[in-house]
Amino acid sequence: MPPYTGWIAADLPDNRAIAEAFQLLGDLLQLEGADRHRVLAYHRAATRAREEARPLAELALQGRATEVADIGTTLQAKIVELAETGRIAALETARERTPEGLVEVAGLRGLGPKRAMAAHETLGVASLRDLGAALHDGRLADVPGFGKGTIESIGEQLAERAMRAAAPGGERIPLGRGLLIARRLSRELAEAPGVISVDIAGSLRRGRESAHDVDLVASEEHPGAAAAALGASPGSVGDDGVTHARAQAGDGTWVELIAGPAESHGNRLQHATGSAAHNVRLRERAVRLGLSVSQHGIVDADGVRHVHADEAGVYRALGLPDIPPELREDRGEIEAALRDELPQLVRLEDLRGDVHIHTDWSDGRDSLEDMVVAARARGYAYVAISDHSPRLRMARGLDERRLRAQWEAIADVRERHPDITILRACEVDIVAEGLDFEDDVLAELDFVTASLHSGFALSGRELTERVLRAIRSPHVDSIGHPTGRMLGKRDAAPLDIGAIAEAAATTGTALEINGQLNRLDLDADNARTALDAGATLILSSDAHSVMGLDFVENSVLVARRAGAPPDRILNATADLGGRLLAP
Ligand SMILES: [Zn+2]
Ligand SMILES: [Zn+2]
Incomplete structure (x- = not known):
């Protein structure tokens, strides 16, 4: 037998090609309902082929591929067939039987x-x-x-x-999905042995709309504990016990981890949260104070390094109050901090209710009562049942008859749950003629959200006109997902946000920050425009299920990035801006 040379003939299939062929054959057999063990054999061989360093085709031609675990004589014969003919007959016939797609x-x-x-x-x-x-x-x-x-x-x-x-570059992770992944990973990581605490950092923490990767900062009992839990090998361990690791999560998302001792957690978290521009400004300030700041700590003029367990300590050492992560973009936040003029930003716990949610009366997944119970469990004082209007047929929008029937259902649920105010509401479509319900119907509702769901081919001027008409309606309380954008699918409509914000400020109509993963609408820039014009914002989950109520957290993040204080948020008020009767 000739010795293995490590040389791969140019026309032989490489291990990846072999892995792909076996994977596909296993997948197709599985679709056809083939014997479980047979399917498993192909899938195991595919995994093995991906991991094997030696060239399998060459080994197979020498009759030695069976030395590799999970590769028996049958599979070796298939590798030989692929190497000699460029195809595997069994795979070709399976493909004919079952579409690859x-x-x-x-x-x-x-x-x-x-x-x-x-x-x-x-x-x-x-x-x-x-x-x-x-x-x-x-x-x-x-x-x-x-x-x-x-x-x-x-x-x-x-x-x-x-x-x-x-997505641009196909690589960036949208905020909502990135946060879901980051929260899951940090929760799992925090429970791993030797890990003390984990925080999400980077642009996700700052509430940017998309991120390159998920940044996590951990404190650990011994170097490498967090990296190991992530399935990554830590690079070199610094003399201060700090390690960096990079790993790929199951769905392909890259995770960047900085881990180290608890006493310097604040330094790492501050550094890894950024932004780069904010950190540059911070370093400049440190230099003026005779200090030098990095992820490893703050070194004073005598060369002594000071570490900080939390971020507030880092900022304090630089003579600053703790600057909220969402503002760390070098947009004047350090100057504002020095003047003690940082805005007090809205927090999740400031919200008193959610006024844009759906039930299984229209396109929601869960029942009215389940949604109410879940809203109550979140500590909300009120919730508005705001299913779709008739025009949105795909979403099983309610006509007037069904809307009135829903009011009876609401009356029932109110009796069973007197500890939360349940509002009769709707998400009414903004249509060419105005709104998708007659005024007398709208007048009977406690809260009305008006939204664009169609007409996006119209000019920005015409769409702006439609939205302005909705804002001027005395029955409309808020404009839902104002620009209608669907991230990755449809750009924001070219509305005149300035004009809309001014009109909304005049009528007292709230403009929504919709927390749906693919909406985040208004975005932070438009929300800032709205605030500058004096308009009120409303933060909504637009939940279509109990789980969906969580999406309001995305709205809060966007609002904070826009610099919104709680007193500019309609659903941060106990009486929903005077719309609720005093108890
Ligand atoms: Zn909608
Ligand atoms: Zn909705």
């Missing part, structure tokens, strides 16, 4: 091989594209095993993919 369909969360095949057999779905089309025209509901929740989740996942594909 179904693998991606089956890979969606909550779908799996059975449902993917059902969609294929019932509707001829052969790819994600087909699936999207079937979802769009409502045919998916005909497929056995496709309940409302499944279909909704498919819609979300397809939108997420579109968003990722359309």
Whole structure:
């Protein structure tokens, strides 16, 4: 037997190509419902091929690929076949039987091989594209095993993919999704042995709309504990016990970790939160004070290093109050801090209620009562049931008859839950004629959110006109997701935000910061414009499920970035700006 040389012939398939062939063959067999062990054998071999350093094709041609674990004689023969003919017959016939595009369909969360095949057999779905089309025209509901929740989740996942594909560079993570990942990772990491505490840092903490990666800062009992828990090997350990590590989370997101002793946690967190421009300004200030500041601590004129367990300590050492992360962009925050003029920013706990939520009366997932109970559990004093109006047929918008029926349901729930104020509300469509309900119906509601869901092909002038008309309606309390943007799918409508903000300030109509992952609308710049014009903001989850109530946290972050104090937020007031009768 010739000795292994490590040389790979140019025309031999590399290990990656072998892994891909085995992976696909396993996936297709799984779709067809083949024996579990057979499927597993191909998937194991694919993993092995990806990890193996030696060239498998060459080993197989020498009859030695069986030395590699998980590769038996059958699989070795397939590698030889691929090396000699450029194809694997079994894979080609499987491909003829089952469309390859179904693998991606089956890979969606909550779908799996059975449902993917059902969609294929019932509707001829052969790819994600087909699936999207079937979802769009409502045919998916005909497929056995496709309940409302499944279909909704498919819609979300397809939108997420579109968003990722359309993101600039295809790489940036949108704020909402980034925070979900960061919160999950930091929670898991905080529970790992040897890890004392974990904080989210970087642009996600500052509330920027998208991030390159997830930045985490940890304090640990011994160097390397946090990195190990993340599945990364720590690089070199500094003499102050600080390590840096980089790892990829399961969904492909990159995580940047700085870990070290608890007593210097504040220095690392301050450094890793940034922004770069803010940190430059901070270093300049330190130099003027005869200090030098870095992630390792603050070194004084005598060369003595001082460390800080929390960020406030770092800022204090530089003669500054703790500057909120959302303001650290070098937009005058250090000067404002020196003048003691930093705004008091709205916090999640300032919110007294959520006035934009949906129930299963329209396109929400959970029942009216479940949503009320969840709102109460969050400590809210009020919640507004604001399902869609009739024009939004795709979202099963309520007509007047069903709206009135909902009021009876609300009356029932009110009796069972007297400890929270339940408002009769709606999210009424802004349409060409004005609003999608007659004035007398709107007049009977406790709270009205008016939103654009269509007409985005119109000019900015025409759309602005429509929104202004809604603002002037005496029945409209707030404008929902004002610019209508869908991150990665649809840009903000070219509205005259200045004019809208002025009109809203005059009428007392609130402008929403919608916390949906793909909306975040108004964005921080527009919200700042609104505040400057004297308008009031409202922070809404636009929840379509109990879980969705959490999205209001994104609204809070955007509002803080805009510099919004609680007294400019309508739902931070106990009486919803005078709309609730005193108890
Ligand atoms: Zn809406
Ligand atoms: Zn909504």
